[in-house]
Amino acid sequence: MPRPQKCRRVAFLPNVTYFKPVGIPLRVLEEIQLSVEEAEAIRLKDVEGLEQKQAAEKMNISRPTFQRVLTSSRRKIADALLNGKAIKIKGGKFEMAFSRFRCLSGHEWEVPFETMIAAPPVLCPVCNTSNVMPLQPVESFALGRGRPGHHGRRHGGMNNVPNRQQ
Numbered sequence: 782m783p784r785p786q787k788c789r790r791v792a793f794l795p796n797v798t799y800f801k802p803v804g805i806p807l808r809v810l811e812e813i814q815l816s817v818e819e820a821e822a823i824r825l826k827d828v829e830g831l832e833q834k835q836a837a838e839k840m841n842i843s844r845p846t847f848q849r850v851l852t853s854s855r856r857k858i859a860d861a862l863l864n865g866k867a868i869k870i871k872g873g874k875f876e877m878a879f880s881r882f883r884c885l886s887g888h889e890w891e892v893p894f895e896t897m898i899a900a901p902p903v904l905c906p907v908c909n910t911s912n913v914m915p916l917q918p919v920e921s922f923a924l925g926r927g928r929p930g931h932h933g934r935r936h937g938g939m940n941n942v943p944n945r946q947q
């Protein structure tokens with residue numbers, strides 16, 4: 782009997798989710814889809830430089846599973862890079878390591894997963910209003926509609942080529 786697949790825990794949603802090689806006409810351009818957890822595995826191991834054990838723990842999965850996700854991720858990225866394919870980061874089976882909340886006045890903040898489970902926030906940390914609600918960018922992100930409701934939040938790490946460039 783196949784075990785039900787556990788959700789991989791992800792702490793990062795990339796701002797840019799599409800990479801396209803220069804000079805390849807769209808009609809012949811092949812596209813590779815990288816899941817959000819595959820992107821996270823690469824980030825933890827190759828960008829953050831974590832040991833496999835730590836990275837697996839962060840994603841709440843076993844080391845063999847992490848290794849599998851990482852290998853798949855590296856293979857896809859290498860294929861795209863060397864064979865001139867586009868990469869789309871989209872979908873997968875994951876949960877966020879934190880949730881984002883917003884108050885009625887528009888303040889936004891993040892609550893770690895562990896805190897969420899223990900005690901979801903009831904007050905805005907900035908203005909103390911109790912009119913707070915969770916934001917759920919994850920589902921629409923997984924469906925490939927981009928990430929709504931995020932303003933001025935920058936992540937460092939990966940360089941990228943905007944997909945408008947050609």
Ligand SMILES: [Zn+2]
Nearest residue numbers: 884888905908
């Ligand atoms: Zn507030």
